[in-house]
Amino acid sequence: MTVHTRHGDASDGVTAEAVGGRLSRVDGPAKITGAAKYAVEQQLEGLAYAVLLESTIASGKVRAIDTTAAEAAPGVLKVLTPDTIISLRTASDWFGTPPPDKPYCPLAHDITFSGQHVAAVVAETFEQAVAAAALVKVSYDETPAIVDLSDGKAGDGIPIDAMTKEWGDAQAAFASAPVRVCAAYNTPREYQAPMEPHGLIARWEGDQLTVWEPSQWLDGMARTYAEWFGVSFENVRLVSPYIGGGFGSKALALSHGAVAACAAKMLGRPVRLVMTRQQTFTGYGGRAATRQTVALGADRDGRIQSIVHRGVNETSMDGMWVEPLGSVTSIMYATPNFSSKQNVVRVNSVVPGAMRAPGENPSAFGIESAIDELAYEVGIDPLEIRLRNYAEQDPHAKKAWSTRQLREAFAAGAERFGWARRAPEPRSMRDGNQLIGWGVAAGTYPVRRAYGEAIVRILSDGSVEVESSSIDMGQGTYTILAQTAAETVGVPADTVVVKLGDSRFPRAGVTGGSRLAGVMTGAVYKAATSALDQLIGLAISDPRSPFHALQANTLVVANGRIASPRGDGPDLSIAELLASIGRDHIEATGDTMPANSTAQDRYKNYTTIAMSLPHTEGDYSRYSWCAHFIEVRVDEDFGTVRVSRVVSALDSGRLYNPKLAESQWKGGIIMGIGQALLEEGIVDRRHGRIVNNNLADYLVPTNADIPDIEVISVGIPDLHSSVLGGKGVGELAIVGVAPAIANAVFHATGKRVRDLPITLEKLI
Amino acid sequence: MRDFSYLRATSVDAAREAAALPGAMLLAGGTTLIDLAKCGVTEPDTLVDITHLTGLDRIEVNERGATIGALARMGHVADHADIKSRFPAVSEALWQAASAQIRNMATMGGNLMQRTRCPYFRDPSNFPACNKRQPGSGCSAIGGVTRGHAVLGTSEACIAMYPGDLAVALVAFDAVVHLGERRVSVDDFFLLPGTTPDREHAIELGEMITAIEIPGTAAARRSTYLKIRDRQSYEFAAASAAVGIEFEADGRTIRDLRVALGGVATKPWRARAVEDALKGKVLEPETVRAASLLAVEGAVDHGANHYKIELAPRVVARAILKLGETA
Numbered sequence A: 001m002t003v004h005t006r007h008g009d010a011s012d013g014v015t016a017e018a019v020g021g022r023l024s025r026v027d028g029p030a031k032i033t034g035a036a037k038y039a040v041e042q043q044l045e046g047l048a049y050a051v052l053l054e055s056t057i058a059s060g061k062v063r064a065i066d067t068t069a070a071e072a073a074p075g076v077l078k079v080l081t082p083d084t085i086i087s088l089r090t091a092s093d094w095f096g097t098p099p100p101d102k103p104y105c106p107l108a109h110d111i112t113f114s115g116q117h118v119a120a121v122v123a124e125t126f127e128q129a130v131a132a133a134a135l136v137k138v139s140y141d142e143t144p145a146i147v148d149l150s151d152g153k154a155g156d157g158i159p160i161d162a163m164t165k166e167w168g169d170a171q172a173a174f175a176s177a178p179v180r181v182c183a184a185y186n187t188p189r190e191y192q193a194p195m196e197p198h199g200l201i202a203r204w205e206g207d208q209l210t211v212w213e214p215s216q217w218l219d220g221m222a223r224t225y226a227e228w229f230g231v232s233f234e235n236v237r238l239v240s241p242y243i244g245g246g247f248g249s250k251a252l253a254l255s256h257g258a259v260a261a262c263a264a265k266m267l268g269r270p271v272r273l274v275m276t277r278q279q280t281f282t283g284y285g286g287r288a289a290t291r292q293t294v295a296l297g298a299d300r301d302g303r304i305q306s307i308v309h310r311g312v313n314e315t316s317m318d319g320m321w322v323e324p325l326g327s328v329t330s331i332m333y334a335t336p337n338f339s340s341k342q343n344v345v346r347v348n349s350v351v352p353g354a355m356r357a358p359g360e361n362p363s364a365f366g367i368e369s370a371i372d373e374l375a376y377e378v379g380i381d382p383l384e385i386r387l388r389n390y391a392e393q394d395p396h397a398k399k400a401w402s403t404r405q406l407r408e409a410f411a412a413g414a415e416r417f418g419w420a421r422r423a424p425e426p427r428s429m430r431d432g433n434q435l436i437g438w439g440v441a442a443g444t445y446p447v448r449r450a451y452g453e454a455i456v457r458i459l460s461d462g463s464v465e466v467e468s469s470s471i472d473m474g475q476g477t478y479t480i481l482a483q484t485a486a487e488t489v490g491v492p493a494d495t496v497v498v499k500l501g502d503s504r505f506p507r508a509g510v511t512g513g514s515r516l517a518g519v520m521t522g523a524v525y526k527a528a529t530s531a532l533d534q535l536i537g538l539a540i541s542d543p544r545s546p547f548h549a550l551q552a553n554t555l556v557v558a559n560g561r562i563a564s565p566r567g568d569g570p571d572l573s574i575a576e577l578l579a580s581i582g583r584d585h586i587e588a589t590g591d592t593m594p595a596n597s598t599a600q601d602r603y604k605n606y607t608t609i610a611m612s613l614p615h616t617e618g619d620y621s622r623y624s625w626c627a628h629f630i631e632v633r634v635d636e637d638f639g640t641v642r643v644s645r646v647v648s649a650l651d652s653g654r655l656y657n658p659k660l661a662e663s664q665w666k667g668g669i670i671m672g673i674g675q676a677l678l679e680e681g682i683v684d685r686r687h688g689r690i691v692n693n694n695l696a697d698y699l700v701p702t703n704a705d706i707p708d709i710e711v712i713s714v715g716i717p718d719l720h721s722s723v724l725g726g727k728g729v730g731e732l733a734i735v736g737v738a739p740a741i742a743n744a745v746f747h748a749t750g751k752r753v754r755d756l757p758i759t760l761e762k763l764i
Numbered sequence B: 001m002r003d004f005s006y007l008r009a010t011s012v013d014a015a016r017e018a019a020a021l022p023g024a025m026l027l028a029g030g031t032t033l034i035d036l037a038k039c040g041v042t043e044p045d046t047l048v049d050i051t052h053l054t055g056l057d058r059i060e061v062n063e064r065g066a067t068i069g070a071l072a073r074m075g076h077v078a079d080h081a082d083i084k085s086r087f088p089a090v091s092e093a094l095w096q097a098a099s100a101q102i103r104n105m106a107t108m109g110g111n112l113m114q115r116t117r118c119p120y121f122r123d124p125s126n127f128p129a130c131n132k133r134q135p136g137s138g139c140s141a142i143g144g145v146t147r148g149h150a151v152l153g154t155s156e157a158c159i160a161m162y163p164g165d166l167a168v169a170l171v172a173f174d175a176v177v178h179l180g181e182r183r184v185s186v187d188d189f190f191l192l193p194g195t196t197p198d199r200e201h202a203i204e205l206g207e208m209i210t211a212i213e214i215p216g217t218a219a220a221r222r223s224t225y226l227k228i229r230d231r232q233s234y235e236f237a238a239a240s241a242a243v244g245i246e247f248e249a250d251g252r253t254i255r256d257l258r259v260a261l262g263g264v265a266t267k268p269w270r271a272r273a274v275e276d277a278l279k280g281k282v283l284e285p286e287t288v289r290a291a292s293l294l295a296v297e298g299a300v301d302h303g304a305n306h307y308k309i310e311l312a313p314r315v316v317a318r319a320i321l322k323l324g325e326t327a
């Protein structure tokens, strides 16, 4: 039996509802009208409110916590300290590495960073908890802190051998190269700053824990809660229907979650805990500060002979975060000799975390600035030098690219931008007091692949329901899964209801690394295909079916109706067919796991990242690609930089919904503009504390900072990357924006800024 | 933020009386007050809401000048046709302040009373030392993160920058604050930190701003407010200048000039040295640039804010030259 579905590809002239169509976000109206209920907005009987207290020193020990006054304050139910909070077990990390057998306390005695959680107050109302928290007195024994990478005590750090990549003899080739450039590039601490701050409601019923919490990974977080409290995974339910922005920061269960769940258990009441905006800067990690040196040796035509790269990122005193700084360096350009090494330096900060394109983002700032410097050194156009060093295969893995439309991206972007009209000399384009500069840079992000599962139900009224524990944080999961199910089954998209964000639904791995769309469209496609198979099978074989007499070997479903391919015989709605055969629904589960997977494999797949498929698995190397062309205007007297034009051409393979993909690309570009010009966590070096920990002082772009952004899709379906041919979308576009801007600033002013952000005092 | 009681004032006198009680504070738009209460900087026992008082939101403009009620909203004043035509610097200062949402809530009186953005001032639990908050406790900013701190008018006790925009335009045009019957010039209304940085305004307990009066002058009519910052919108000034100019009949010789600086000083900063140097001179770029350097005479930096000393004269010069172009 064959099943006919209309199978689009990137070049289809598809309708909005089909895969590849520009359907608007199905969750949009609920969000715009305020009907969408976010995790901590649940109204629960008996809800109590917790607030956190944070350490005011960066290094040392808590000597004593005086809770007397707070405990006596109105409405206070409990004051939690490291001594009074219940003991938890250490949970495994996100690779699922078995944890050390020792207790875990989410409130700290030993202080390793300013802003560490030391106590919490729980009260009947939020206001009472806040008022009482001000009465808790914490005293400390302070010891000297290592405040950041430039601290004299920081040292060279720990070599991370797994990051070393070498071929040829890079040092010797660099030393003998006719043209050499070598410079250091730094990025500061940056923060995800999602609009919705982190927080949760935790409720225990016996040994069943329900957590309403914004989450990029329900199953992973449920595992962590289960391990902390020593209950089985099935006993923890995570609910996260909508997420007000994550950018990498909401993928893991964090200490504030543990505090709230402990408080709920100790009180026998549901507890709500939401971080203040200030706390979001230290309650979990932003992007680690990084330093890189990039040395490029080339011949006089600008052909790279050697790349020597050294990187350092900061991590915390007791956690390990590696921001892979050689990731783009090692694949962007063809070079016969290469060496990249990385160290990690411990400082007194919260352990850094994932933020949009961890690794690739700072890595691209280094290599894409350096190649621009080389272009000026040898006197070649910055676009031409990139083409001259184009990597025809993955220079590191030595494998063919699955697809690499980067040359097409350069061509399309340059054409649209008008790159050919660029005057080569720095400071050669101006408009009154404004120096104008044009910069280009490339970006890339690996295709991270994993497995997912979904249920598709065809209901008695002919509508379709999809369930998955994956999430939608604004990127469009609700919408593209509706499109996938609609197209596969053959019903209008508005008759598909997608339910996400509940760990009771069929499982999904982390929504991170731009993998979810590829994973989940695959799972829904499989589930929907098998539901359709069942439907058609029953229509043909069930004696009660009006199609039974037809003796057809297949039927087609389109627009919610079922008929024979030749149009002879009956033409029924799905509802009529189901009624005729006495079924109230048809249901199928689909997953993309290998056929012989065990239950253990499945658990590991959905609750850890250990089973993610390497992007260089098999014969191919899989990446998304982009090229950014950016114009800046720099005021000659004031040093202020304004981005006045952006044209980016991107290869994310096949787009499941171009409208939503374009929005994500533009969002990434906007965030890149913030990174280039504004964002920096500023540390008070005496206290080891971030002082601009609020959104008036930690600047992200406003609408006024953002010009029209033009994005062009140059992708083609890449079936080595995903079932339906898409590659990653969400993280790609931020990669390369900061160097494109820095390169444009150089072209405008003749000043090379190698420390982000490019604030005005660096240019006056 | 702790519990407080809320009182709705029924008259100006009642408001003044209630606000004179210990722990009481006037509440206007709340955009500064609520923020500072959340940071634990102000801990009012009673909030006296004055937003329901009638007649205090009037904007009257005539030949002699403008009188703007203390409760007029920033957004309304910015958009007022006569303010735009007769006091463009005032309208522009307001337009470039804060965000549209804040301007719709915030009042003119509240704006004059906004407090510094010094991060140490705003974080009492982490930085107990702050002479402005707690006289005699020291200054956490000196030796710390000073990128946004003042270079003019500082003292050993405090280097906090005055962050507002409106008052910079007001001080340039000799505006006067009405505290009921009492009148104080805007220049005198804002105090230098000296040894008492906790005292920022020449306003006494039981007084309330009722209106702001701006004399109408030719310089105010040809005026502008230029605000420079890294972010295009919704950021306090790295440096700003309110400038007004009146030419002699030849259209080139400067008869009257007003220059005030924002973003660089501990109070709205009138730069009379620049004014004096240019009055009677013909407006020429070189002369203007040289004279503008006088704006930062006596400036002292604390490291990271050094750029302000470079930047401020350039902002002044650009603003003056821009007005000259429209001559």
Ligand SMILES: Cc1cc2nc3c(=O)[nH]c(=O)nc-3n(C[C@H](O)[C@H](O)[C@H](O)COP(=O)(O)OP(=O)(O)OC[C@H]3O[C@@H](n4cnc5c(N)ncnc54)[C@H](O)[C@@H]3O)c2cc1C
Binding pocket: A696, B025, B026, B027, B028, B029, B030, B031, B032, B033, B034, B035, B070, B074, B096, B097, B098, B099, B102, B105, B106, B107, B108, B109, B110, B111, B112, B113, B114, B163, B164, B165, B166, B207, B208, B209, B210, B234, B235, B236, B237
């Ligand atoms: C994120 C952010 C960015 C901002 N950016 C800018 C900017 O770029 N430029 C700028 O100029 N401002 C800026 N502001 C400050 C803003 O303009 C002020 O918060 C606002 O003007 C205060 O007015 P309000 O009516 O809300 O005052 P409130 O918050 O109600 O009151 C402020 C203070 O004034 C007192 N007060 C109020 N009315 C009177 C009165 N009639 N008489 C005596 N005392 C009174 C109150 O007791 C209180 O102490 C910003 C504020 C925020 C929060």
Ligand code: SF4
Binding pocket: B116, B118, B119, B120, B121, B129, B130, B131, B132, B133, B138, B139, B140, B141, B142, B157, B158, B159, B160, B197
């Ligand atoms: S500069 Fe002034 S406001 Fe800031 S900490 Fe020092 S005394 Fe306080």
